[in-house]
Amino acid sequence: MQTNSREEALEALAASRWRVAAALTVAMLVAYLGFILLVAFNKPLMGQQIIPGLSIGIVLGVLVILAAWLLTGIYIVWANGKYDRALHQYRGRK
Template sequence: MDDRTKAIQALTAQRWRVSLMLSGAMMFIYFGFILLIAFNKPLLGSQIIPGLSLGILLGALVIVSAWILIFIYVRWANNNYDDKIARLTRK
C-alpha cells in the first residue's frame, strides 16, 4: 500500500469517527427527550411561561440541536476533510 492510500484510509477513518460522535450525540439528545416523555410527563407539562410548556421548549431544542450538529459536521468537512481529500487526489 502506498502513502496516498494510507492517508486516504486514515482520513476516512477520521470521518467515520466524527460522524459516529455526532450521531451518538444526536441519539443521546433525541432518546433522552423520548425517555422524558415516557417517564416524566408531569415535568414536561409544567408551564415555563403561559402558553409554553417545558416539553414544547425541549422539543424545539431537540430540533435546534440537530441543526447545530449538522452545522458542526459541515464546518468540519469543509475545513478539514474536503481540503485533505482534494490534496490527496490531485497528486
C-alpha cells in the same frame, strides 16, 4: 513506499470521516432518545410551565429540532473545511 503512504493517507481520511460521523450520530441519538425518554418517564416535568403557555416539553422539543440543524451544520463546516482540505491534499499526491 509512496503507495504505502498514499494508502495510509486514505485510511486516515476515511477513519476521520467515520469518527466524526459516528460521534455526531450518537449525539443526535442521545438528544432525541433523551427527549423521548423524558416524555415517557417524566410527564409532569414536561408539562411544567416555565411561563404561562410555555411548558418544558415544548422548549425541549424545539431544542431537539434546533439540535438537528446545529449538528448538521457542524458536520457541514467540518466537511467543507478540514475534510475537504485533507481530501484535496490526498488527490494532489498522486
